[in-house]
Amino acid sequence: MSIDDTIGVLLVDDHPVVREGLSSILESADGITVVGQAGSGEEAIVLAGALTPDIVLLDLRMGGMDGAEATGHIMRQSPGTKVVIVTTYDSDTDILRAVEAGAAGYLLKGSSRAELIAAVHAAARGETVLTPSLAPKLFQARAKEPPPLTEREREVLQLVSRGLTNADIGRRLFISEATVKTYLMRTFKKLSVSDRTAAVITALEQGLLP
Missing domain, CATH: 1.10.10.10 (Winged helix-like DNA-binding domain superfamily/Winged helix DNA-binding domain)
Known part of the structure; x- marks a missing residue:
């Protein structure tokens, strides 16, 4: 986090309208500033390395590299950055992939303005962020053994x-x-x-x- 304790956020979504909506919500909140926007996983990796944001709000499914894979790359190059997945998808497999890749949280796009802002602050504090309704799915996903390589x-x-x-x-x-x-x-x-x-x-x- 910067010296003035403002949380810098990088928004990543392949839909410009979604990015603008998230940007409007976050810029209206105290202590948060949007430092950049990306429309793909590949672009997110480049900007995360250049901007070193505190938080990356990352869509899960985009054209090209998906959010889970992009999360892994971002975490390896910028371990101080926290990634929070924001998506419409809530399958247990998607959640587990994102969390295992290093994501600090997983939010549905149906989350309220207050939930989104609270999630950014919580992730910046090092807390795990998860939409309450998704907790059982994550538990079930973790209980499944990943298919081994032959x-x-x-x-x-x-x-x-x-x-x-x-x-x-x-x-x-x-x-x-x-x-x-x-x-x-x-x-x-x-x-x-x-x-x-x-x-x-x-x-x-x-x-x-x-």
Whole structure:
């Protein structure tokens, strides 16, 4: 937080109208200022690194990189920044992905003005923010074991980490390039990522690769 204790917020949503609405609410609150706006996960990562906001209010589902993946990147490059997901989606899987990526909170877009402002202040204090109705879903999601990577999926990902192309991996494992792609797509889904680099990084962080 800045010297004058004003909380700097970066707004991230692929709908300009939503960003403007959130900006209007937050700028009217004491002790909060909107330092920037982004329309995608990729843009959010760049601006978070450049602006070092106290809080990032981040939409979950956007074109390109989604909010959960963007959260992971933001937390790795700016660990002092808190990410709060603000979305219309309330499935237990979405909530768990966001929280496990490092999000400090998860709010529904139907939250009131007072709830939104209180959430920003709470996150800035280091508290976990969660819309009350979502707490049971998070508990249920945490009770579910994530699907483990199969031995073959780990093998393929290990070769990806060594810089091999899909064609190289196929030749190494005596399988088709299309089969390699299938294994990678399954792995991406299990690790909640969208590309090869993120899959390797996430697998290393979770101890899935040596």
